[in-house]
Amino acid sequence: xxxxxxxxxxxxxxxxxxxxxxxxxxxxxxxxxxxxxxxxxxxxxxxxxxxxxxxxxxxxxxxxxxxxxxxxxxxxxxxxxxxxxxxxxxxxxxxxxxxxxxxxxxxxxxxxxxxxxxxxxxxxxxxxxxxxxxxxxxxxxxxxxxxxxxxxxxxxxxxxxxxxxxxxxxxxxxxxxxxxxxxxxxxxxxxxxxxxxxxxxxxxxxxxxxxxxxxxxxxxxxxxxxxxxxxxxxxxxxxxxxxxxxxxxxxxxxxxxxxxxxxxxxxxxxxxxxxxxxxxxxxxxxxxxxxxxxxxxxxxxxxxxxxxxxxxxxxxxxxxxxxxxxxxxxxxxxxxxxxxxxxxxxxxxxxxxxxxxxxxxxxxxxxxxxxxxxxxxxxxxxxxx
Amino acid sequence: xxxxxxxxxxxxxxxxxxxxxxxxxxxxxxxxxxxxxxxxxxxxxxxxxxxxxxxxxxxxxxxxxxxxxxxxxxxxxxxxxxxxxxxxxxxxxxxxxxxxxxxxxxxxxxxxxxxxxxxxxxxxxxxxxxxxxxxxxxxxxxxxxxxxxxxxxxxxxxxxxxxxxxxxxxxxxxxxxxxxxxxxxxxxxxxxxxxxxxxxxxxxxxxxxxxxxxxxxxxxxxxxxxxxxxxxxxxxxxxxxxxxxxxxxxxxxxxxxxxxx
Numbered sequence: 001x002x003x004x005x006x007x008x009x010x011x012x013x014x015x016x017x018x019x020x021x022x023x024x025x026x027x028x029x030x031x032x033x034x035x036x037x038x039x040x041x042x043x044x045x046x047x048x049x050x051x052x053x054x055x056x057x058x059x060x061x062x063x064x065x066x067x068x069x070x071x072x073x074x075x076x077x078x079x080x081x082x083x084x085x086x087x088x089x090x091x092x093x094x095x096x097x098x099x100x101x102x103x104x105x106x107x108x109x110x111x112x113x114x115x116x117x118x119x120x121x122x123x124x125x126x127x128x129x130x131x132x133x134x135x136x137x138x139x140x141x142x143x144x145x146x147x148x149x150x151x152x153x154x155x156x157x158x159x160x161x162x163x164x165x166x167x168x169x170x171x172x173x174x175x176x177x178x179x180x181x182x183x184x185x186x187x188x189x190x191x192x193x194x195x196x197x198x199x200x201x202x203x204x205x206x207x208x209x210x211x212x213x214x215x216x217x218x219x220x221x222x223x224x225x226x227x228x229x230x231x232x233x234x235x236x237x238x239x240x241x242x243x244x245x246x247x248x249x250x251x252x253x254x255x256x257x258x259x260x261x262x263x264x265x266x267x268x269x270x271x272x273x274x275x276x277x278x279x280x281x282x283x284x285x286x287x288x289x290x291x292x293x294x295x296x297x298x299x300x301x302x303x304x305x306x307x308x309x310x311x312x313x314x315x316x317x318x319x320x321x322x323x324x325x326x327x328x329x330x331x332x333x334x335x336x337x338x339x340x341x342x343x344x345x346x347x348x349x350x351x352x353x354x355x356x357x358x359x360x361x362x363x364x365x366x367x368x369x370x371x372x373x374x375x376x377x378x379x380x381x382x383x384x385x
Numbered sequence: 386x387x388x389x390x391x392x393x394x395x396x397x398x399x400x401x402x403x404x405x406x407x408x409x410x411x412x413x414x415x416x417x418x419x420x421x422x423x424x425x426x427x428x429x430x431x432x433x434x435x436x437x438x439x440x441x442x443x444x445x446x447x448x449x450x451x452x453x454x455x456x457x458x459x460x461x462x463x464x465x466x467x468x469x470x471x472x473x474x475x476x477x478x479x480x481x482x483x484x485x486x487x488x489x490x491x492x493x494x495x496x497x498x499x500x501x502x503x504x505x506x507x508x509x510x511x512x513x514x515x516x517x518x519x520x521x522x523x524x525x526x527x528x529x530x531x532x533x534x535x536x537x538x539x540x541x542x543x544x545x546x547x548x549x550x551x552x553x554x555x556x557x558x559x560x561x562x563x564x565x566x567x568x569x570x571x572x573x574x575x576x577x578x579x580x581x582x583x584x585x586x587x588x589x590x591x592x593x594x595x596x597x598x599x600x601x602x603x604x605x606x607x608x609x610x611x612x613x614x615x616x617x618x619x620x621x622x623x624x625x626x627x628x629x630x631x632x633x634x635x636x637x638x639x640x641x642x643x644x645x646x
Contacts, residue, residue, distance in 0.1 A: 011575065011578055011579075012575060015572070015573065015578070017574060019572060022572065023572070044572060046573060047571060047572070048572050048573065048574050049574045049575035049576050049577075050575070052575065052576075053575070062575060108485060283626060347420075
């Protein structure tokens, strides 16, 4: 498929692919088994300017947008979804800063993020607040010239490894979701520590950890936007980040598809490669159709966002839902084509299947996102202009 | 610290075929790459620049398309690049190549260190580095595996020898050839790739270098390839059969026969 990428986009994609093949592929099984954060690869990505891709030129970036980020994430995920999300989490972690931060905040943090010197993370989820994000309990009380944070964030990607965190906390609990605000908190701020490091089914190289705030005082200039804007910021940046999860899913599915085609051509049963069996051919064809459709949707939504469109909440949700369901289906079928060896840890297929599941869950479960799509659908009476 | 790194563009696969008529490599349809050993030379040059300042100039002698390796070098951290290209340079052996490089490097003037890969994967001779040092009249160290410390006019390095490493102190300027153990070459960066795309790469011909055409290319070569062939595989091994006792007997007989025992 011709996606009409610019020369710059092609360069970004090709270099990300090279990093994936030369630096990620050889170590992905070990990273998965040891649940080790991929610091060496983060360094390679930084040296290759990959963290500059999603940062404006003014802050030492390369001025790319959602599509450029998606191209990198897709290529990295083709080799290892866990590495891809460790990279993408920094983009999510600084997106509220990019969209709503003050000039001073941007000057202070973005150049370090662009150079890859410091990773970022975004923290919303709590034990009582997953899909029901309005149920968060972490508070930020105004005290003197700053805010005091108290509460515990859960399942935070890049937790413990990132140095710059965007935290959603309640500045006015009585007002509910309208009383939430977004803050920047730096690692090593007194009163900010890390709790449990989660053991996961998939994307095991990525770090998923609790953030614990106990009377953590942060200066008032760390407030992003205005008090009470926390939920709006959160909703808006998730609309922007969802195509990225879609790209992660597309890359994962692409990797599984390629491995399955390769295996089917080599595996001899009944005297012929199993590729000659129509049952296998149809499975592979269906996988290819779904992957290409998912990619086309993800790129189209990323381009919509980069064009400066105002409303893309529904489309962003569609891209994430469709691509992640595709990744789950395609990786499951890839394991099926591999048969017994696909189930064994010696082959990467079972890892891909484990890695796929989370894409249906995080950044809005596919059920919650279907609710959002259905709600938009009702508003527009199903009509597409 | 001004470093000159010599690169060579070579065919990308090791199974290249040889033209039986001319006894030279058939290069058509084969993707060219930077000689793998030269990538370590370039990386070391860039690391030295990052440690001590200065600049890295990459040079190559070859046909016009050899410019590709110089652009790649810029994407990997080289500051400048010069291509030495002229039909008069064609067919050069190591002597004529080293002479051309030496003349050009003399013209560059500003150099403290020249780094080459230990050998190329096409010619495989490993001669150009030492010949270059001889012609420039400066010290030479082969198989360098570590650059320890560089002072203003000398440096401490380690070189690989059969049973370990030698620590060597040498005066500068000098020529070194490096082994792959010296570093892990970096991948290009996006900014580097953008720089490489727009970089101006001058071409120096025989006229620019001011060389006599009889000293370069085929006329300037002291050697000529007469024949290229695969040595025949000879199976000298013998597998002894029978009972263990008789096998030991015949093994001893054989060893006595060739006077090993």
